[in-house]
Structure formats: C-alpha cells, structure tokens
Amino acid sequence: MDVLNYSYEHGQLSTSQRQAVMTFLEKKDKDKRFIKNWRPISLINVDTNIGSKALCKPLQKVLPDIIHYNQNAFVQGRSIFDAICTIDDITEYTKIMKLSGFLITIDFEKVFDSVNHSFLIKTLEAFNSVHLLLDGLLV
Numbered sequence: 001m002d003v004l005n006y007s008y009e010h011g012q013l014s015t016s017q018r019q020a021v022m023t024f025l026e027k028k029d030k031d032k033r034f035i036k037n038w039r040p041i042s043l044i045n046v047d048t049n050i051g052s053k054a055l056c057k058p059l060q061k062v063l064p065d066i067i068h069y070n071q072n073a074f075v076q077g078r079s080i081f082d083a084i085c086t087i088d089d090i091t092e093y094t095k096i097m098k099l100s101g102f103l104i105t106i107d108f109e110k111v112f113d114s115v116n117h118s119f120l121i122k123t124l125e126a127f128n129s130v131h132l133l134l135d136g137l138l139v
Contacts, residue, residue, distance in 0.1 A: 004051045017048045 007013045020042040030037035030060075064075050072081040095102055 004054075007051075013048060017045045020044045049072050 022042045024038040024040055026032055027037045027039060060076055064077055065074050072078045072082040
C-alpha cells in the first residue's frame, strides 16, 4: 500500500512498475504463420497488478449503467446472446408489421485496422446510418 501511495503522491509509478515483459502464446490448432493466431500476454509488476485491480473493482459496479445498453458483450450481467435475442425480436416484429428492410452483418474483427475510416463513414452517411456506427461502437 505504501508503494502505491508513494506513486500516487508523486504522480507516477516507479520504473519497475511501468515495465512489462511481453511474450506471445500460440492459439491451439491455428496456423502459426499468422500474427492473429498468437495471443499477447504481459507480465507486470505485482504492485501494479494489485493497484490496477483495486481501481477496477469499484468500476465493475457502475459500468453496466455507463456503457450503452446496446453493448452486450464484456459487461457483467450482459451476454452476447442478448444480441441474438434482439435480432430475433426485430425480425419477428418486421414480419408481424409487414415492414421491409435489410439485415446486414459485419465482422468487426480489427475493422479499424483494415477499413478506410472516411470511406466507412461516407458509406454509412449515404444510407443515413452513421448513427449506428456511433451508437454501436463509440458509446
């Protein structure tokens, strides 16, 4: 506790608390020639790890209230399966109300590393759907 309080009072962590040893673990049964099939892991100072957990624990209680309700995965009490139920509800509603529409699926794996951002936003604007990007990804 004294070490973390000292770092807090002086506005920065010590050199050893700011360092990490990074390595990569291969994903089982995946082609090792592709970087996406390796999982990075960082080994950090135990003081930093404890301090990080102490800061994050209280946030877990408020995150579900802060993060937009459309974000289903990676929030305690929510599941990616909630998104499947939402899609099912929407398709059922459109059938009952005899509405036409489009169902578009996008694999967002590393999307911002591989797609031209201005092109993506201009395309969504053309379909009057840029709010979907903003609501779904940035909120």
